Amino acid sequence: MEIQLVTSLDEAKRFIIDCFKAVGTQTEYAETLADNLIEADYRGHLSHGMNRIENYIHDIVHQLLDPNAYPEIEKETVATALVNGNNGLGAVVGKYCMDLALKKAKDVGIGFVTAHGSNHYGMAGMYALQALKDSIIGLSFTNTSPVVVPTRAKDAAIGTNPLSIGAPGLNGDSVVLDMATTTVALGKLEINKRKGIPIPEGWALNERGEMETDPDIGLKASRLLPLGGAEITGGYKGYGLGLMGEILTGILSGSKYGPDIPVWNGPEKEVADLAQTFIAIDPKVFAPGFEDRLSNLMDHLRHMEPKDPAKPILVAGDVEKKHMEQVQLQGGICYVKDQHDTNKVLAEKLKVAPMISTALETHSAS
Amino acid sequence: MEIQLVTSLDEAKRFIIDCFKAVGTQTEYAETLADNLIEADYRGHLSHGMNRIENYIHDIVHQLLDPNAYPEIEKETVATALVNGNNGLGAVVGKYCMDLALKKAKDVGIGFVTAHGSNHYGMAGMYALQALKDSIIGLSFTNTSPVVVPTRAKDAAIGTNPLSIGAPGLNGDSVVLDMATTTVALGKLEINKRKGIPIPEGWALNERGEMETDPDIGLKASRLLPLGGAEITGGYKGYGLGLMGEILTGILSGSKYGPDIPVWNGPEKEVADLAQTFIAIDPKVFAPGFEDRLSNLMDHLRHMEPKDPAKPILVAGDVEKKHMEQVQLQGGICYVKDQHDTNKVLAEKLKVAPMISTALETHSAS
Numbered sequence: 001m002e003i004q005l006v007t008s009l010d011e012a013k014r015f016i017i018d019c020f021k022a023v024g025t026q027t028e029y030a031e032t033l034a035d036n037l038i039e040a041d042y043r044g045h046l047s048h049g050m051n052r053i054e055n056y057i058h059d060i061v062h063q064l065l066d067p068n069a070y071p072e073i074e075k076e077t078v079a080t081a082l083v084n085g086n087n088g089l090g091a092v093v094g095k096y097c098m099d100l101a102l103k104k105a106k107d108v109g110i111g112f113v114t115a116h117g118s119n120h121y122g123m124a125g126m127y128a129l130q131a132l133k134d135s136i137i138g139l140s141f142t143n144t145s146p147v148v149v150p151t152r153a154k155d156a157a158i159g160t161n162p163l164s165i166g167a168p169g170l171n172g173d174s175v176v177l178d179m180a181t182t183t184v185a186l187g188k189l190e191i192n193k194r195k196g197i198p199i200p201e202g203w204a205l206n207e208r209g210e211m212e213t214d215p216d217i218g219l220k221a222s223r224l225l226p227l228g229g230a231e232i233t234g235g236y237k238g239y240g241l242g243l244m245g246e247i248l249t250g251i252l253s254g255s256k257y258g259p260d261i262p263v264w265n266g267p268e269k270e271v272a273d274l275a276q277t278f279i280a281i282d283p284k285v286f287a288p289g290f291e292d293r294l295s296n297l298m299d300h301l302r303h304m305e306p307k308d309p310a311k312p313i314l315v316a317g318d319v320e321k322k323h324m325e326q327v328q329l330q331g332g333i334c335y336v337k338d339q340h341d342t343n344k345v346l347a348e349k350l351k352v353a354p355m356i357s358t359a360l361e362t363h364s365a366s
Numbered sequence: 367m368e369i370q371l372v373t374s375l376d377e378a379k380r381f382i383i384d385c386f387k388a389v390g391t392q393t394e395y396a397e398t399l400a401d402n403l404i405e406a407d408y409r410g411h412l413s414h415g416m417n418r419i420e421n422y423i424h425d426i427v428h429q430l431l432d433p434n435a436y437p438e439i440e441k442e443t444v445a446t447a448l449v450n451g452n453n454g455l456g457a458v459v460g461k462y463c464m465d466l467a468l469k470k471a472k473d474v475g476i477g478f479v480t481a482h483g484s485n486h487y488g489m490a491g492m493y494a495l496q497a498l499k500d501s502i503i504g505l506s507f508t509n510t511s512p513v514v515v516p517t518r519a520k521d522a523a524i525g526t527n528p529l530s531i532g533a534p535g536l537n538g539d540s541v542v543l544d545m546a547t548t549t550v551a552l553g554k555l556e557i558n559k560r561k562g563i564p565i566p567e568g569w570a571l572n573e574r575g576e577m578e579t580d581p582d583i584g585l586k587a588s589r590l591l592p593l594g595g596a597e598i599t600g601g602y603k604g605y606g607l608g609l610m611g612e613i614l615t616g617i618l619s620g621s622k623y624g625p626d627i628p629v630w631n632g633p634e635k636e637v638a639d640l641a642q643t644f645i646a647i648d649p650k651v652f653a654p655g656f657e658d659r660l661s662n663l664m665d666h667l668r669h670m671e672p673k674d675p676a677k678p679i680l681v682a683g684d685v686e687k688k689h690m691e692q693v694q695l696q697g698g699i700c701y702v703k704d705q706h707d708t709n710k711v712l713a714e715k716l717k718v719a720p721m722i723s724t725a726l727e728t729h730s731a732s
Contacts, residue, residue: 079445080475109446177606254653287620
């Protein structure tokens with residue numbers, strides 16, 4: 001049996017910071033990016049964490065983004081702002097914009113900030129979490145490359161356009177919803193392919209625009225179905241939600257949108273010019289007792305009788321909380337072998353200290 | 367063959383106004399309610415229009431709502447407001463709140479208004495349409511009676527919690543998304559029952575919490591599935607969206623929420639105390655050219671190659687536009703016989719002039 005390696009959160013961040021400093025990123029921004037990616041890994045969204053450092057490095061070394069660009073406010077009211085990301089790191093643009101939205105929410109109850117000229121900003125939930133630190137409701141939206149097929153169409157035209165919302169309950173509890181507006185992300189097709197099992201109907205289409213159950217064909221076609229799947233099971237609603245995401249980001253901020261967004265690390269070598277939107281809402285300007293009511297509702301939901309006793313009812317964010325507990329218990333994140341191999345190559349290429357991991361201690365059941 | 371009757375929009379409104387005045391509603395509010403219900407019928411959302419007058423009348427005559435109550439602002443910033451609907455008509459509360467949100471959006475770019483103490487407010491899209499008249503992006507959310515089963519549960523706990531967004535394109539064109547966060551509304555089960563055809567998997571559960579395909583059993587169980595259906599096809603996302611709707615309405619405004627919301631016209635004879643939220647966003651405080659970009663994207667989508675040439679790709683709101691054209695063409699709305707029968711009984715009972723309809727002129731194909 002292969003030994004599983006575990007990497008502490010600090011060491012994983014150290015490695016990312018060193019890599020990005022090595023390609024010319026100033027320390028503060030490299031730290032912001034590392035915090036963003038490791039938060040994703042910590043929460044179990046491994047597709048949005050360390051897994052993506054090569055993509056970001058690719059953008060920097062090909063000068064498709066400027067890792068030291070600072071976002072600028074172009075237009076502003078007491079409650080809103082239009083920000084130019086100046087083609088900087090998405091994580092930096094995102095953190096800046098949610099900070100700005102939070103400041104406005106503390107002043108006038110709500111802050112609504114949209115940025116164009118941005119890049120991939122990590123998991124959408126990152127910015128909901130940023131708002132939660134201040135006990136403020138946070139929402140975030142981003143547009144993405146067009147891999148989703150509008151209902152009745154054969155080809156893709158809009159992105160998976162994720163949305164997130166975080167809302168505070170009592171004692172640090174919370175709802176954190178972070179979802180693409182598709183049935184699944186492309187990553188789930190990869191997992192089924194690796195396991196050699198078919199994908200359910202409703203996930204993806206093939207190149208002829210037909211429902212596909214072979215994950216390999218689905219991946220090559222890159223035509224995801226909106227949440228709801230086929231038209232008869234409400235797929236047009238997921239398509240509508242994806243369109244809502246594009247309206248609140250690209251259409252509002254003046255970035256690229258819909259079919260014009262390039263594929264990340266695709267052959268075009270084009271600047272992404274993505275858009276992201278950040279909303280902060282201070283519950284204190286509304287009815288007192290927000291956190292009590294939300295905790296009361298979460299309690300009700302979590303204590304409902306499950307259909308399968310082994311599968312309790314969850315609230316958005318509970319899967320992530322379980323993963324974080326596991327990471328704490330084992331002293332860090334267990335990356336797959338492939339990630340460790342990638343990191344070794346990167347460490348040599350960028351001349352940074354290799355990431356140090358230790359063998360995971362497993363407790364015998366006897 | 368039965369003669370189809372057509373009722374002009376004005377006459378349908380006149381009848382509703384007379385009915386509500388007869389049960390003690392002041393003229394202005396009766397007009398607001400009539401505008402709301404007939405807009406739904408005009409757009410083809412017949413479940414949310416004239417079809418519901420008995421429910422509203424029931425609430426008034428049983429003193430479950432006060433048809434003359436005026437909403438009041440309880441708390442306010444330049445960009446936000448908490449409104450007490452004072453148990454008035456939902457259509458009146460909704461119109462008042464979106465007006466307030468629009469005023470704030472014109473002042474500071476965004477207005478966010480939430481109301482508690484409200485009642486059923488008609489179709490959520492009504493308030494998106496209200497914002498569109500001012501070329502402003504409008505969103506609205508409402509909580510509703512608990513008929514949706516959280517993923518993994520057997521019983522219902524949250525509402526269908528519809529959301530709407532309207533965004534202006536060029537020359538009066540627009541996106542108007544108006545959707546429940548379930549695969550379908552209960553009304554669709556009724557239609558399948560009437561047609562005697564099964565319902566697809568993913569619409570509803572039976573009383574044992576199992577996927578149901580018999581519309582009759584589904585209707586009796588009153589357990590809808592969130593958008594996405596089963597867990598493997600993303601149902602937990604629809605559940606998360608329903609929860610988001612509850613957070614932005616009931617939890618924020620301090621109304622009833624989740625499992626505590628009574629069934630409309632149910633046996634409890636309880637005040638609804640619903641919550642609704644209204645967001646107005648003025649595109650003018652963001653990047654210039656909003657309407658051009660949105661029309662450009664709509665053009666792209668509508669001109670994509672359809673899988674079935676008979677079914678062109680649509681944008682949210684296009685089905686409604688087609689229905690409105692049809693209503694204009696035929697000179698009014700064709701209500702089903704059952705509605706005409708109900709109206710006759712109502713006219714007698716409330717001593718108002720019966721609704722006048724005319725035979726629909728059909729053009730022969732020869």
